[in-house]
Amino acid sequence: EAGVAQSPRYKIIEKRQSVAFWCNPISGHATLYWYQQILGQGPKLLIQFQNNGVVDDSQLPKDRFSAERLKGVDSTLKIQPAKLEDSAVYLCASSTQGNTEAFFGQGTRLTVV
């Protein structure tokens, strides 16, 4: 079974630039999550989708972060403009509806300089 795919694996940008991350969840998984993990900390949930609808985006900095999940499959997370404090690993995860076992991708490591 293919896992959660994320790209790119690494990205370096200058502050105030924009960046986008892509995620392809496990086939059939209705729920998709984006997490931000700062070095030395646990992952923090940014947004949760159920199919193509947003379930929880309470911790998403909406002034600069946006996410979409068109057609209820792939998802993109965008940051515009990026700040130095956005340097982190961005993890995508998916799960079947109603299941608490989430499967994570390897993440995208973002460095903002």
Place this chain on the structure above:
Amino acid sequence: LAKTTQPISMDSYEGQEVNITCSHNNIATNDYITWYQQFPSQGPRFIIQGYKTKVTNEVASLFIPADRKSSTLSLPRVSLSDTAVYYCLVGPYTGGFKTIFGAGTRLFVKA
């Protein structure tokens, strides 16, 4: 959502049994306890989940006392490859994965 408290780090030697305890004093009636493992440069990986008493799978055991205010992840005969961060999460089983990661416990297994 219930907050969890775990030791920041633990050391062990190969072949030993490791027990990591997590406190979750305000766990709700419909909350489950889930443990994840994370290696460097990888996303977290599900280890085990339980509601009460004891759960065992091919990787670990999870012990949950009757009051459910704490839980213990038990890793039998650890190896060097078990060096990782272990997260205890508490949250409802409904509506998908809606739990909060804490800082986790960094386990170092020595030869």
